[in-house]
Structures are given as C-alpha cells and as structure tokens.
Amino acid sequence: MFDYTIAPIxxxxxxxxxxxxxxxxxxxxxxxxxxxxxxxxxxGVALNLIFRYPSSTK
Structure with a gap:
C-alpha cells in the first residue's frame, strides 16, 4: 500500500x-x-477546537 518507510524517532x-x-x-x-x-x-480538546472554529478548513 505504501512505498516508503518512516525513519525511527x-x-x-x-x-x-x-x-x-x-x-x-x-x-x-x-x-x-x-x-x-x-x-x-x-x-475533548479536538472537539472544542472544531466547535470554536467551525469555518476553519485547516
């Protein structure tokens, strides 16, 4: 599915x-x-951001 590998962190x-x-x-x-x-x-933080900035596409 993917053709690349991720470098270890x-x-x-x-x-x-x-x-x-x-x-x-x-x-x-x-x-x-x-x-x-x-x-x-x-x-919860993610949902808060979604409802606080509903018009943002980023």
Missing amino acids: NALITPTGGDWVTQAIANLDTILLDHSQCERKAA
Whole structure:
C-alpha cells in the first residue's frame, strides 16, 4: 500500500531500562487507564477546537 518507510524517532537520550519495563508490565492496568484518560482529554480538546472554529478548513 505504501512505498516508503518512516525513519525511527530516537527522542530518548538513553535506552529504557529493563526495570521500567518490568514495572510497566506489572502495572499495565494503571498505564492503560492513564493513557485512556489522556486520549479522552485530547479528544475533548479536538472537539472544542472544531466547535470554536467551525469555518476553519485547516
């Protein structure tokens, strides 16, 4: 479908430690709940912008 590849984003200065991964897996429910709350907030902001600027095409 696509003929190109996306270059990896290397934003972290140091690699993520194994301890963090272990803790993340152990607390996956908390991480997913936090992420879902962030997504819900982002969706709310997007809807707010849509209704605030209805004539904007960008």
